Amino acid sequence: MAGRRIFCSFSGGESSAEMTLRVKRALRPNDELLVMFANTGQEDERTLVFVDRCDREFDLNVVWVEAVINPEHRQVTTHRVVTFETATRDKSLFEAMIRKYGIPNQNYPHCTRELKLRPMASYLASMGWTAGSYITAIGIRADEIDRIDGEARAKGFEYPLARAGIRKRDVHAAWDARPFQLGLREHEGNCRWCWKKSPRKHLTLITEQPSVYDVPRYFERTYPHAGAGDGPRVFFRGGRSTDDLFALAAQPFEPFVDMRGKGQMEFGFAAPAFDADLDLGGSCGESCEPYGDERSPTLEAAE
Numbered sequence: 001m002a003g004r005r006i007f008c009s010f011s012g013g014e015s016s017a018e019m020t021l022r023v024k025r026a027l028r029p030n031d032e033l034l035v036m037f038a039n040t041g042q043e044d045e046r047t048l049v050f051v052d053r054c055d056r057e058f059d060l061n062v063v064w065v066e067a068v069i070n071p072e073h074r075q076v077t078t079h080r081v082v083t084f085e086t087a088t089r090d091k092s093l094f095e096a097m098i099r100k101y102g103i104p105n106q107n108y109p110h111c112t113r114e115l116k117l118r119p120m121a122s123y124l125a126s127m128g129w130t131a132g133s134y135i136t137a138i139g140i141r142a143d144e145i146d147r148i149d150g151e152a153r154a155k156g157f158e159y160p161l162a163r164a165g166i167r168k169r170d171v172h173a174a175w176d177a178r179p180f181q182l183g184l185r186e187h188e189g190n191c192r193w194c195w196k197k198s199p200r201k202h203l204t205l206i207t208e209q210p211s212v213y214d215v216p217r218y219f220e221r222t223y224p225h226a227g228a229g230d231g232p233r234v235f236f237r238g239g240r241s242t243d244d245l246f247a248l249a250a251q252p253f254e255p256f257v258d259m260r261g262k263g264q265m266e267f268g269f270a271a272p273a274f275d276a277d278l279d280l281g282g283s284c285g286e287s288c289e290p291y292g293d294e295r296s297p298t299l300e301a302a303e
Contacts, residue, residue: 003030005134007124009291010037010054010062012047012190014175014182015168016139017054019161023137024060026160034134036063036123038116038290040191041088042215047190050182052084057180067119069096079119079126091215098219102227105195105235116290132156138291143167149291157291172260185258195235202236202245204255210246217242 006027008020020035027033037051055062065079066088082088097114098104104111124134134156140147141161149157161171175181184190187201192212205212216235220242224232234241240248 003028003032005032005129006034006137007129007134008033008035008137009120009139010035010051010060011139011290012037012043012051012182013139015141015161015171017050017182018166018171018174019137019139020054020060021058022160022164024058033061034063034124034127034129035060036065036120038119039064039066039082039087039093040111040115041066041090041093042191042193044184044188044190044192045089046183048084048087048089050180053180055084063123065119065123067093067097067115069093069100069114071096071100077114077118077122079122081123091218094215094219098223098226100227102225102229102231103219103223103233103235105233106237108227108229108233112290120290136291140291141166141168141171186260187256187258193235195237198256199237199240199245199248200253200256203249203253206246206249207255213242213245 006023008016008023010016010020024033035055039048051062051064054060064082064084064087066082068078068080070077093115094111097111101110101114102108124130135158136156137158137160139161140159142165145162148159148162149155152159187197187204189197189201193202193205193216195216220232220234224234227233234244236242236245
């Protein structure tokens, strides 16, 4: 009897890892499991270490892929297979993408499409996993229900954590009981300067690690008019540039507080009052789940 083909999109976060472990434990005889991580070159090194450790500890056989951007018009992005040791750790992958498509932001959210979705789709196709022949398992939790794709059934998407009622606190408890964790604070995130983060997270990180923002500042100064549409483009929410964020960070503000393991009312750890201008953000926290991205970028057209 033929088994199922199950593709786990492992984003490098603890929720995604927990989902992958649950899927592996629930495999039936003859099922095929393919776990893949798409590296962008801008992940925190702790993300790469975590993916590698999970792979070795839990025998996941993670496939590491990176984007191969074809600079020609209407030629689609493909993939190359790398390893923990050979994975890109510089800005070159992002730079190739920006040269062709321009700076990504809320209006042009193509970084997920080009650096994660298309390389993974290219690898799946190379293995004969055609659309409709496999299930895509995605690490979105029950407290992220708004991120579930409205066309999930038609697309073959499954959400094991959400279906099991697993929330962030449950994921934290599971990993706290294990001998290793991701080790990132929420405002750091897997992708170090991801534009989807709330401004408060960015301002907090700027005060702690300003050099993280050297890369987006370089791109904004070097490629402001790359890609379609009117320029100059900038990365961050509210039409803010990297320099705008640094100017805001120089003004008084309440920093983001990572509440993991802390009670909301514990002295010294109360979260700042919600501010729409500072706290509205995307899903980016501990991880960036490519199949839970804002505006659900599609793969159909090469640009």
